[in-house]
Amino acid sequence: MPAFTRPAALLLCALACAGAAAQVPGTPERQRELVRMVRQDCGSCHGMHLTGGLGPPLTPAALADKPVESMAATIFHGRPGTPMPPWRAFVTETEALWIAGQLLGGFPPSPPSKP
Secondary structure, eight states, rough: OOOHHHHHHHHHHHHHHHHHHOOOOSOHHHHHHHHHHIIIIIHHHHTTSSOSSSSOOHHHHHTTTTTTHHHHHHHHHHTTSSSSOOOTTTTTTHHHHHHHHHHHHOOSOOOOOOO
């Protein structure tokens, strides 16, 4: 794996997050559902503010060295032998990638309001 400077890593993260956000299928309503799901369901283990609990923190600082694709795979497939379940029954792979990108960028504090 190539060594990146912090600015280069941040740029790559921003590009990955932008690409993931562009790939979200569906409507703004689906994005609100995904935010609600992460805040409520993921928050039950990772803390309501995603700062940790039974599961590790999901803050940008805690995830800074994690590849977005790896995070998306963990969301989609879970982690066997740990309490992390697979969420593939509830999200698509593209949505898992979007969630991972949002976590890296600082997850929205609550579902975006309806337009």
